[in-house]
Structures are given as structure tokens and as C-alpha cells.
Amino acid sequence: MVNNGGAVRVRGLDVERGGREVIAGLDVDVPTGQVVGLLGPSGSGKTTLMRAIVGVQDRTRGEVTVLGEPAGSPGLRRRVGYVTQAASVYTDLTVVQNLRYFARLAGLPAAGADAAVARAVDTVDLAGHEKQRVGTLSGGERSRVSLAAALVGDPELLVLDEPTVGLDPVLRRDLWRTFRGLAADGRSLLVSSHVMDEATQCGRLLLLRRGELVADTTPDELLAETGAPDAERAFLALIDRSEAAGTTTGEESR
């Protein structure tokens, strides 16, 4: 279990942000070779958890193990790809200039970088925009460049913060297909989302509310357990239920 402890193992994670505990005593696992969806209301701590996993979140307590090493270890930086919630690429460089830079950072030699860049451009469907400056791309195109910048190094673990926001249904379907393909190849993915339909595309689901894990389940189990007709209503049912439970425990403790 410890050795094959999956891609990410979080135990007793506390994170303090702005003088407030935004994650308290969180236990989470991301198994290897799966797409794990991270869902939760706005402000529930999805981004914070992802930042802790990629090792850029300060003021964390508890254990975060990634690919067998403590989160943020130098050895992990080549093996983990992170896409921030807002597109984080250079707007004054072209698509290819951006991707080539991140490819070189990921350790690809100049020769191999070009092929990897072409592949990443293809994956996010940006062919024809290679020479365009990122600042002149549409919002959705820009976020795809940001996604491609993580894909280009072919990392073992991909941590993607709302990578499909603002994209059309066709593109979303294609990207989720790509994510599942990557998982089938043995990569592990943690993907946060607001679009509940996307939950059904995941192998596992983690539901976060106010920094606490409300559910760790599969799409089928989620629907079966809540008896809801679709993911969105199942999600609402779970949140309502945990809200009610939260109130009860709140009263009990008084």
C-alpha cells in the first residue's frame, strides 16, 4: 500500500491562508493511472489542495506524498505538470515559443522539444496558431496553450486546475478523451472542474466542501447512492446532505 500508494497520498493536511484554516485535516488519495475529478463549490479549497500537491503552497501541515516523494521535492519537478487556474503563459511570446520554453524546462533536448511541441499543439487543437502571439489568442485558446505547456513534458502526474473552463462542448469532449488516453498510458491526473457533467468522465471523484472531503467515490456510486438522475443534482444532494450534517454536529458540540 505504501509503495504502490498511488500517485498522491495526502494525510492530515492543514493549510492556513490569510489567517484562516482553508483546509483542515484532509485525507485524499489519487490512484495511479486514473483521472480523478476534484469537485467542490467555489472557495472550497480545490486550488489550495492542488498547490499543496505541486509544492508551492506555504503554511501546510501534514503529509503530502507525490509519486513516493514528499510534495515539492526537487526530483518531482520533472515528473509533475501543473496548470494553474488562470492561464499562466507568456502573452508576449508565440504559442510555439511558449511551449518550446516549457519543453526545455522539462528537460527535453532542443531536438526532441520540437516534436513534443508539435504533439502538444495537436492535442489541444491549436494547429494553425503556432506562430500567433498568445496575447492575441481568444480566452479559450490561451487556456489551451497553458494546458499544452504542461503536456509538453509528458509528466507522470498532471495537476490541472479547471482546464476546460470556457471551452466549447466539442473541445471539452476531445480533451477529456485525451485525459483518459493519458491515464490509460499510465499517467495520473487530478482535474478540478465546475462542470458537473464532466464528473462522469472521471475514474474517481473527490468532493470538497470548505476544505473538507465530503465524498471519495466513483461516478456510478455517486448516482446510485444519491438516487439523483444526473451528476449535477447528485452533487447538490451531497452538498445539501453535508451541510445538514455540518449543522447537526455544530449543534451537538454546543
Place this chain on the structure above:
Amino acid sequence: MTLTLTTAARVLAQIRFDRRTVALIIVLPCLLLGLIAWMFDGTPVLDQFGPMLVGLFPLIVMFLVTSVATLRERQSGTLERLMTTPLGKGDFVAGYALAFAGLALVQALVVVGFALLVGMDVAGPLWLVVVVALLDAVLGSCLGLAASALARSEFQAVQMMPAIIFPQLITCGLLMPRDEMPQVLEWLSRVFPLTYAVEAMQDLAAGAEWPDVAGAVGVIALFIVGAVTLGVATLRRRTA
């Protein structure tokens, strides 16, 4: 090392795209110098102060450009992303310093060339004036890099220039010879790098040779190393 060079190349590609900034960096010091040459036409003022200005303008410009560039990197989220990649903090700082040093070299050559054109006479060796101007520019960009770590907003970043450069300008000997200043201010000027930059240029204007300015140049180089170290130390992989 590869990652340092890759980062320097990336920063240069970004600057190259911004033609107007490049033009400002190179043309503005020339314009200001030309203004002074015109104003003091027929007097030895340009010969006396020209070399100093040739050293000061690049330092100030590079300070501003670098601090804004790194602040942008912080705010756009690219720095957060970079901190999850194998890029070392030293690679990041050295990459920026290298890129701006390249730009500073072009700037120093053009500005010194222009100063000669408008009639500046340097008694000391010209190549040394270029070297000191280049070092000043690198110092400026390294200080800017370190200062931008303290800034949380654009407003603060812009204030860093008067906060860090002005006290040095006031005490560096430009306004008043340093030996006439109150003792405490004289001591203070001794720990500011700009003092040595101005001193070296003053000496070169007066006909000094390499051995005469070697000490000052060494101090400037030490400050560059110090500023780079500070820049690396203030860079955080983990942020709140």
C-alpha cells in the same frame, strides 16, 4: 546552466517583441545626454559629467525594467508555474540578469558612442567607460530583481526606484563632494554601490587608468554578486 541560458533567451524574445521598450531603453539616455550637451554647449560640463550620466541612466532604466518584468512574472502566475518545474531559483535570477546584461551592453555601446558624437571627451580609456556603464546596468537590473521581491503591487514596484536609488543618488557625490557631507552621510555613502559607480566614472573622466578604478569596479562587481544572492534568497518556491 542550460536552463539559465534558456530562460535568458526567453526573456530576450519577450523584450524583442516589445520594440518600443527597446527603443526607449536605447534612445532615451541618448536624448537626455543630448539635452545636456546642448544646454552646456561650449563648457567642459559634458566632459566632466558625461561619463557619470552614461553610467547612471542605464542603471536607473535597468532597475525599473527588471523590477517590472519580474513583478509581471509574479502576477501572471508564470512564476508560480516555473517554481513547479526543474528551473532553479538561481537559473531564474541569472537568466534575467544575463538577458538584461545583453541589452545593457547594446545600450552602453550606443550611449557612449552617442556621447562621443555630441562632443564628450573622456580623458581615461574609453573601453573602461563602456565596461563600467555595463556593470552599472547589470547592477541596476540585479537590484531591481531583488527589490521586486519586496513589492506586492505595481504601485509598490514603481516606488522601489525612488526608495532604493534616490538615497544613493543624493549621497553618491553628485550633489555635493562626499568629503564635504556630514560624517554620517559620508559613512552611509560608503555602503551604497552607486557611490563606487559614480566614483569610477568621475575618475575616468579625469584621466584615470585601469589600476586607479580597479577597486571601485571590484566593489561594483561584489554588489552585483550580493544583489543576485539577495534576489535568489528572496525568491520563494512556496507562497501563502
